[in-house]
Structure formats: structure tokens, C-alpha cells
Amino acid sequence: MGALEAIRQLIRQGYRARPENLAGMALQAAELLGVTTLVIYVVDHQQRELLPLSSTRSPAGPAIAIDGTLAGRAYSTIVPAPGTLDTGEHTLWVPLLDGSERMGVLHATASGPLDEQSVTDLTTVAAMIGELVVTGDLYSDTIERLRRREPMRLAAEMLRARLPPLTFATSRTVIAGILEPCYDVGGDAFDFAVNGDTAHLASSTPSGTAPPVACAPSSWPP
Template sequence: MERVDDRLTVARRTLAEAPADQVTERLADVLAKEYAVTGVELYQVDYRLAALLPLHGGATVTRPGDPAWRAFDHQAEVLAGRAVFLPVTVRGERLGVLRCSPAPDDAGLRAELAQIAEFLAHELQTARAGTDRYTVAARTRRLTLAAEMQWELLPGRSRTGPAFSLAGQLEPAYAVRGDSFDWAEQDGCLFMTVLNGMGDGTQAALLTTLATQALRNARRAGLELADQAGLADQAVYSQHRGDAYVNALMLELDLGTGVVRAVDAGSPRVFVLRDGSVIAESLDEGLPLGMFESSDYDTQTFQLVPGDRLFVVSDGIMEAAGEAGAYGDLALTRFIRRTGSLEPLQAVRSLLGDLRAFVSGDLEDDSVVVCVDWNPPAA
């Protein structure tokens, strides 16, 4: 046991002390010395959730059945030939996969490598604040300026806690404009917001950024949900005087009781998957944030039961156009019904893959989808 602790301590210390842009190289040195692993590669998931990109160059992994994708999707070790693939994940945020070869024959040593992959995930999140290397390597092409702003605004793309797991995605990933989402967990509640700033390009991104930061400011000041909407409404109006506005849906999930408090200020839709059936939650729609000088917002409630899955989608999902017309409610509810066995990030990725197949290419209109599972420990 002492030797195991020594190896893990050396790996953790090496990662913590490595220069921000040399984290994987320093880790490779440790793995070669301590585990006789001579081949190390980090595959990062790209912005579209469609490719795993090797940090050091080489072939991009896009085939769903590839061992790297299986490790990413199932969040488990995958042995393939002489290599082992391990998820690189921190608090549910899936960054990618670590490939190690030759894979140790001993299961205990592979379990240590899995722990080290988790250490790597923690360190990558820290290192990204000091270098662009990992951010740039996770792109298959250049982001537009508006998309750069939107992705930097996000709290992450997936998250897990004792009572929930969630995931979200923006499309078109490399050119998104006004759509965004936000979340935070505090005091037994999960706060979620889906937003859509009107307009195109950086105008829409700036508008959504203003609304997001205003809502965060109000939430962090301890204001009630309706008052958070009111403050953001005033912030957007004072800047644009009604010439620009933001559609938003704000949700507050009590992780102990499953009660959801909601403020609807625009177009995002809410669906609940429960025991194989899809329920479209009917909310009274209020005015978008910033449309008028003073707007009142009401808080509505609905109840989740343990095991429920919540989907929030923007109008870009519903209105995605294919040869047969718009994707629409029917196709969406049919697909949501099929996602019950998938983890939230898999469900989100599969939905967007289905949409791309429907439109025969990338989505053109801004779209956002957020998926949340509520599974309280007591259940």
C-alpha cells in the first residue's frame, strides 16, 4: 500500500509542479519510470462532441465504436490490444481520454492509472488558465469571435453531483452567436439558465454575456428567482433601451425535494422524460429580458420525481429544417424517449447527431440543449 501511495503522490506532485503547457509531457516521464508505460497520448473532445483530438498530433478519432470513444462514453477503462484508454474527467466534466501503452497486466496498476487520469483532469482545468495549448488543441477549426465569447462564458459542458448529473451543448459549435446556458450548485439547489440573445455575431454574444453576468450577479447577491430576472431585465434595457433583448428560461431545482421553480422569459422549451413517457411542461411565457423599461416576472413551479430526466431546448432545435420540414415536437419527443439509457452528455450528443442527420449537415441556426437527471440519494 505504501508503494502505491508513493507512486500516486509522485504523479500528483509532478502534475502540480509542471509548467502549464508541459503537463502531459511531465506526466509521461512519470508513467515511464513508475509504470513502464512508454506511450502516452491525451485525446481531447472537440467543441462539437464529434471528435477526439490527439494533443501531440496524429489521427483524429471519430468512429463511435473506437476504444477511445467507448472509454469516453461509458466513463470506464477500455483495454484494446496493448493499450488502455482511461477517461479524463473532473466532477463530471469530460475533458477527454488518456491512452497508455503498453497497458499493465495487473488490474491494480491499471486502477492507479485511472486515478492518475483523474489527477490529470484536475490539473488540466487549472493549467488552461495559464496556457492556450489545450484549448487550441481541442478545436478542429477556428472559432468565430462570437463563438469564442460564448464558450468562454460557459461554466462547463457536463457536471455530476450526489443528486444530479447534467450536460449542455451549443450549436453550431464553431459559430454559435446568441445561445448559451449557465448553471451553479449551491445550498442544496441547482440553478440553470438557458438564454438566447437576439441578433447576429458579436452583437448577440455581447447581449447574452450581459444578461448572463447580470443574472449571476443577482443570484450571488441572494435574490429570489423572479428578482434575478428583474435585475437582468433592467440591465439589458438600460444598455439597449428596448432595441435588443434576450429570451431566457431560469430554473431552480431543489435537489432534496425535486421541486422546480421557473421564470419563463422567452422561447426555451422544457420536456420531462418519466418512466418512458415525455411530458411537455407548460409554462406561462413572460416578456424577454430588456424588451421594456420595466417588466414583472412570476415564479412558477412543477414537480420532478426521482429518476426524471429534464430537457431544455431552444427554438433552434425545434425549427431545424430538413427536406421533410422542421424537426418539430414529434421528432424531438420521440428521440427524448429513446435516451433513457444514456448518460446526459451521451443523450445530448446523440440528439445533436440525430439533428445533423436530419438537416444533412451542421446546424445553421443557434441551438442549445441542456439535459439534467435528478437522482436523489434517498431514492
């Protein structure tokens, strides 16, 4: 019942919410889910760090590296990662997804262990929050500024606006791609389309080296 009510509350608030409101909305949802805190982290464009959204009740904390951390494990494997803080509180990192596109993670803390139902509830709520993050990013620069770790050149700005999702998955296929460097591209690009049973891939690169794009059979979700 807690997860259902949390989703209802997020939907009601989401109609008029700004990206600046999302961190506070997550904290309100935490009360319905029986956890102490819920903090939203979004990934930077190079997929090296996870960056927290802040609010008046939840001041911005430090960025978290993806490599070698529980947060990064949840982001990379798309599987919730439990742990314990130095204070004795129990913690859970839940992947934040838009479909199969990884947007970041949701961090929950609780005074006691989180059972299987709690993990399921938090995963469900994370899916709703992921949708709100994507929607807010369409009409505001708040989340985009946070995800950028350095200025972006005009060519990169224009290209990123035309890229498809960096990750797409069905029960049979996973497609993933990324551009590096992402802040100053030289014309490299990729595109894909999935029509029926056929996946079409295309890449363009003036340098002669194709941007990294992979397509493989899938057993998604893991």
C-alpha cells in the same frame, strides 16, 4: 507505490509546467506505472474527435473519432476501456476528467495484460493529469488551439468564456449541456447553479429553440 510516486512526480513538475510539457510528463509517469506509453488526448469542442498532445518523445498522432472506437467508448461512458493492438500489446483507454467534466482520455499501452490494480492506478493518475490539463488551459492557448477544428467567431469566443462546465454531477443529480454550432453562435446560452438541494437552470435563445440542457437524477459515478 508506483501510482503514488507518479502522482508525486506530476505534482512536483506541475508547479512550473507548461501545457507543452504535459505529454512528456505523462511518458515519465508511465515508467513508474509499469506501462510502455501514456498519451494524453483532449476532446474537440464539438465532441467528435480526440486529439493527442505531442512532445519531442511522443510525436503527434492522428485524431481518433469518438463514434465507433474504444477511445470514444471510454470518453462517452466514463469507464476504462481495455483492448489489444495489432502488435500484440495490451492497451487501456481511461477517461480524463475535471470533476465530472470530460476533457478527453488517457491512453496506456503495456506489453502484458493490465490487472485490476493497474487499472485503478491509471485511473488515479488520469485524474491528476486531468487537473493539469485544465490548469494549463487557463493561461495558455496551446490546448485551446488543439481543441478547435475551425476558427471561432468573436461572439462564440465571448460566450464560451462565460459558460459553466458542460457537465456537473453529484450523487443525486447530473446536469449536462452543449451548444451547437459551437463556432458561430447566434445568442443561445445556458447557465446553472446548484445550491443545497436545489438545481437552478436557465437558457436563453433568440430563435425560440432552447439549447440542449438536461438535468436528471444520478447514480454517479457509474
